[in-house]
Amino acid sequence: MAILSFEGVGIAAMAAAVPHTVINNYSYTDYFPANQVKEVVDKVGVYERRFADADTCSSDLCFDAAERLIADNDIDRNEIDLLVFISQTPDYRMPATSILLQHRLGLKQSCIAFDINLGCAAFCYGLSVVYGMMQSGGIRKVLLLDGETRSKVYSPKDRRSAFIFGDAGVAALIERDEKFERSVFSLNSDGSLGDLIMIKGGGYRHPSSVETLKERVVDEYGNIRNDEQGYMRGGDVFNFVIREVPRDIKRTLEYAGLTTADFDYYVFHQANNFINSYIAKKMKLDTSKIPSTIAKYGNTSSVSVPLTIISELKDNMVGEKRLLLSAFGVGMSWATGIVPFVDCRISDIVEV
Secondary structure, three states: OEEEEEOOEEEEEEEEEEOOOEEEHHHOOOOOOHHHHHHHHHHHOOOEEEOOOOOOOHHHHHHHHHHHHHHHOOOOHHHEEEEEEEOOOOOOOOOOHHHHHHHHOOOOOOOEEEEEOOOOOHHHHHHHHHHHHHOOOOOOEEEEEEEEEHHHOEOOOOOOOOOOEOEEEEEEEEEEOOOOOOEEEEEEEOHHHOOOEEOOOOOOOOOOOOOOOOOEEOOOOOOEEOOOOEEEOHHHHHHHHHHHHHHHHHHHHHHHOOOHHHOOEEEEOOOOHHHHHHHHHHHOOOHHHOOOOHHHHOEOHHHHHHHHHHHHOHHHOOOEEEEEEEEEEOOOEEEEEEEEEEOOEEOOOEEO
16 A cells, blocks of 8 residues: 655646537447347446547547636646646557647646556546655646547447446646645555456557457357457456455545545546445445536546546535545556645536
8 A cells, every 4th residue: 555645735726628429328229229228327327428539539638628727727838847648548659648738738848748547546646646746846837637538449339338438638737835735645556457447459468450450249248349449347346446445545544534524525436326326335425425427427537536526516616625536447556535625726618
């Protein structure tokens, strides 16, 4: 267990962008009969999602979110000393998408830029990396960009994943200021479970080929995908989450000397309704403090935690607020964050 603690650093403003194309999950019936679709949709609780078009990448969504953030907060681009881009759906294998965004956003050449390639827990990881770098004293303002276009990497013919994932991008402005009290992050990983959620083909272990792109039936239920589309062993993921996530939250609270009653909101990764309801019940959390976007945006991977804050808490972040963040997924990796906010400025969501 790695627990990190920071003071005097926090999120000053946030913005988000989502594709304009809305997918009604009940109508997503090209490959499955309507009765089966309804059964799956009702179970996972994802009723709508946003899909990027063929020419829109994660970087485009993050760019529009960042431009809205900069405009709404009158940010001097020359004061941005660091840009971090979180995604597992980058523009290219190389160069890093963050560096392309540095140029596209008109940031100075002395701006540090790098990518973080991590799944659903990555927003907490990204915050901890940025907070640590900022405490060195040489960085004034940071753009933390987090974007995913998961609709492009899952097969619409595999019912185990076809109705879950959506696309979005967010931008967060992070600043040093004494008004921000202590943040605490618990970061964890278990690579022995790396095959629970995976895209096997298309990398350098299994390079792209005719075979990796060939669709095939993958199980006794007739689900179809190729090796360059993601798969998820849902039952094993659920067992992992209910075992590890409540335990990690409790350890982090004990370290910080806090209880669940000390938080204004609990923001969970939007995996599915069943998992989050189970965690809330097991932790005896006040469900009125648990915002949710799974119904209208689906699982947007690492974007889901910040998107939920932006979408559901926009009008409730005036003054001092303490949020408990919890995310888990690809890797497997999981994270708990205790994050104070002070008058966080949240922009209206942009449709791209």
